[in-house]
Amino acid sequence: MNEFMGLSFIMIGLVFDFFGCLGLVRFPDIYNRLHSSIKCVTMGTCSILFGLFLCKGFTPAGIKALLCILFLLLTSPVSAHVLARSAHKSGVKLWEGSVCDKYAEDKEKDAIS
Amino acid sequence: MRNRIILFIIGFFIWMLLVWSLDIQHAVIGIFVAAMVAFLTGDMFTKRLHYFAHPVRYFWFLYYVPLFIWECAKANIESTYKVIHPDVPIKPGIVKIKTSLKSDAGLTFLANTLTLKPGTMTIDIDRENGFLYVHWADVASQDVEESTRMLSRRFERILARVFE
Numbered sequence: 001m002n003e004f005m006g007l008s009f010i011m012i013g014l015v016f017d018f019f020g021c022l023g024l025v026r027f028p029d030i031y032n033r034l035h036s037s038i039k040c041v042t043m044g045t046c047s048i049l050f051g052l053f054l055c056k057g058f059t060p061a062g063i064k065a066l067l068c069i070l071f072l073l074l075t076s077p078v079s080a081h082v083l084a085r086s087a088h089k090s091g092v093k094l095w096e097g098s099v100c101d102k103y104a105e106d107k108e109k110d111a112i113s
Numbered sequence: 114m115r116n117r118i119i120l121f122i123i124g125f126f127i128w129m130l131l132v133w134s135l136d137i138q139h140a141v142i143g144i145f146v147a148a149m150v151a152f153l154t155g156d157m158f159t160k161r162l163h164y165f166a167h168p169v170r171y172f173w174f175l176y177y178v179p180l181f182i183w184e185c186a187k188a189n190i191e192s193t194y195k196v197i198h199p200d201v202p203i204k205p206g207i208v209k210i211k212t213s214l215k216s217d218a219g220l221t222f223l224a225n226t227l228t229l230k231p232g233t234m235t236i237d238i239d240r241e242n243g244f245l246y247v248h249w250a251d252v253a254s255q256d257v258e259e260s261t262r263m264l265s266r267r268f269e270r271i272l273a274r275v276f277e
Contacts, residue, residue, distance in 0.1 A: 016189055016193065019192070019193045019196050019197070020192070022196050022197075023192065023195075023196045026196055026201055027196075027201065027203070028201075029205075031205065031234065031236075031248045032203060032205055032250065034234060035192065035232075035234055035248070035250055036192050036195070036196060038228060038229070038234065039185075039188045039189060039192045039229060039231075040189055040192050040193065040196075042185075042229065043185050043186070043188070043189045043229075044189075058133075059133070060132065060133040060134070063130055063131070063133045064131060064133075067127070067130060067131060073225075073229075074225070077224065077225040077228035077229055077235075078221075078225065080228055080234060081224060081228060081234075081235050081236065081237075084234060084235075084236045084248065085236055085237050088236060088237075094205065094206075094207070095205060097203075097204070097205070098205045098206050098207075099204055099205070099206035099252045099255070100206040100207065100208065100252065100255050101206065101207045102207050102208055102209040102246065102255075103207045103209075103236060103237060103246040104207075106209070106239075106246075
């Protein structure tokens, strides 16, 4: 039973990982690509690791998988934030269909004053 | 000194989880590694140690975790829907939201939560004025108050009870 549950979690994770990578091709600019890759890939990988924990139970491999989930959830949003911020600072434009860019407006205001 | 001791205990606990076997060799190596980590990075650890002794904070944190996982699952479904839709339905933009949190840990958790929530991703934090710049995949409102209410109000209340 545990093995069945674990394998289904691994399947769900693989599907979400696939759609996250498909988003890298489908979305128009770097910020939207980061959206899809960070959300789908983080939760997809967490789901794969949780499935591994269910298969293995309380063994060294299972506990390591649980710890990896914790570290992944803590670190991957930070990496997304750093990538997006550095892209914006080095002048990567938003997609033409974007509605507003308050960050650039505020930076201009700071530069003038 | 006391924050180094607490960091040592946490580091040793994580090491023992990582090796997951109770014998003396692993424990001795763990003591050395945890002591080195605690010595080198102790001053980056939190300064407000009395927070660890408040049980109410743990309770609110346990309330926050399932809510966070639920939001993550919703974000996945929504993101997958956007990817497989024939004409990608997005209306992106960077909006500004207000926050009242002040502590490092609180701001980090709020930014991470916003990044894994459906449709939003934190880009930068302005700590002096208490603003977060958020990339939103479908902008519903460009007003500061309105977008704060829609995006972060709910989590901010919980995180203020945990970390402030």
